[in-house]
Amino acid sequence: MKAAAFYEYGPAEAMQYADIPDPVAGPGDVLVQVQACGVNHSDLDSRAGTSRWPFELPMVLGAEFTGTVVDAGDRAGPIQPGALVTALQQYSCGRCGQCAKWRPDLCAAFEVFGTTRWGGYGELVSVPAEVVVPLDPGDDPLVMAAGQCVVSTAWHMVNRLALVRPGDLVLIPSASGGVAGALVQCAKLAGATVAATVGTAAKAGQVAALGADMVIVREDGDIARGLLRATGGRRFDVVFDSVGGQLFGAHLSVLREEGTLVTCGAHAGEVVPLDLIPLFRNGWRIVGFRIAPPDDLSTSLELIRNGSIKVPIAATFPVSDAAAAHRFLERRQHVGKVLLVAG
Ligand SMILES: [Zn+2]
Numbered sequence: 001m002k003a004a005a006f007y008e009y010g011p012a013e014a015m016q017y018a019d020i021p022d023p024v025a026g027p028g029d030v031l032v033q034v035q036a037c038g039v040n041h042s043d044l045d046s047r048a049g050t051s052r053w054p055f056e057l058p059m060v061l062g063a064e065f066t067g068t069v070v071d072a073g074d075r076a077g078p079i080q081p082g083a084l085v086t087a088l089q090q091y092s093c094g095r096c097g098q099c100a101k102w103r104p105d106l107c108a109a110f111e112v113f114g115t116t117r118w119g120g121y122g123e124l125v126s127v128p129a130e131v132v133v134p135l136d137p138g139d140d141p142l143v144m145a146a147g148q149c150v151v152s153t154a155w156h157m158v159n160r161l162a163l164v165r166p167g168d169l170v171l172i173p174s175a176s177g178g179v180a181g182a183l184v185q186c187a188k189l190a191g192a193t194v195a196a197t198v199g200t201a202a203k204a205g206q207v208a209a210l211g212a213d214m215v216i217v218r219e220d221g222d223i224a225r226g227l228l229r230a231t232g233g234r235r236f237d238v239v240f241d242s243v244g245g246q247l248f249g250a251h252l253s254v255l256r257e258e259g260t261l262v263t264c265g266a267h268a269g270e271v272v273p274l275d276l277i278p279l280f281r282n283g284w285r286i287v288g289f290r291i292a293p294p295d296d297l298s299t300s301l302e303l304i305r306n307g308s309i310k311v312p313i314a315a316t317f318p319v320s321d322a323a324a325a326h327r328f329l330e331r332r333q334h335v336g337k338v339l340l341v342a343g
Pocket of ligand 1: 092093094095096097098099107108109
């Protein structure tokens with residue numbers, strides 16, 4: 001098959017659309033012909049060699065894909081060729097002690113598409129049948145690929161980790177990103193009042209269109225003061241931080257007593273300033289997002305299907321030019337998801 005594979009770490013051009021061996025589908029696997037695959041910030045780190053995952057090269061990236069089953073192993077169960085599907089992005093090993101104790105969420109040996117095994121940046125991907133998530137035949141494969149990761153992540157953060165309640169005041173920094181945009185919509189569905197920040201005025205209108213009640217354009221100076229001015233002095237019940245970086249401490253500082261910050265990403269900086277004194281004086285909670293379980297993914301797919309949550313697609317690129325998609329994402333000028341599509 002053809003795939004955007006990289007044989008060594010490097011810039012976007014390190015990914016070459018090349019002939020690589022077809023993935024092998026075992027008796028319990030299905031072979032999926034990829035129709036669309038989301039591009040993530042973490043893909044850029046993986047390709048550049050700055051990710052903290054160890055990779056076995058060559059690697060085919062792509063954790064969130066949709067496509068059509070073209071072959072199914074003898075023990076693959078009810079999933080048959082022709083079915084439109086997606087898959088869990090990561091899944092437990094099924095063999096370790098934690099898995100044996102029925103705690104797959106604590107498995108230390110997760111398999112991750114595009115990290116520990118080849119993902120959706122190619123024509124075909126082999127998927128264990130038990131992690132296949134069937135889609136409806138009428139679903140748009142691009143819309144589902146764009147939304148499956150970001151909406152399930154956001155849904156889990158809002159409803160399972162932060163326990164957002166109607167009337168809560170929620171801050172979502174850098175809300176032009178994929179997860180952050182879904183966070184805006186999930187928090188609104190939960191009944192919150194949402195303040196979002198953006199880096200440039202050009203992005204403000206698009207974030208407001210997602211439902212944010214307040215959109216604050218970041219300027220040089222005291223962001224915490226600017227946020228509290230925008231809320232009339234009311235402090236935030238919850239902060240959803242999908243970027244990290246040097247503003248982490250400022251975003252934490254606008255929480256109310258015993259407020260919660262949930263973190264799920266760090267492309268603005270992985271090591272952040274943190275003042276411990278106000279953290280414990282205020283009883284703030286910092287919660288790490290780990291994984292959205294399958295039931296949250298199912299809920300999220302239904303919310304996308306029925307139009308409750310929309311994930312803007314910023315751009316699509318043919319998988320044969322995945323390098324261009326990476327360069328586009330690196331410029332950080334867009335709002336919404338970047339997709340690779342077949343062809
Ligand atoms: Zn395990």
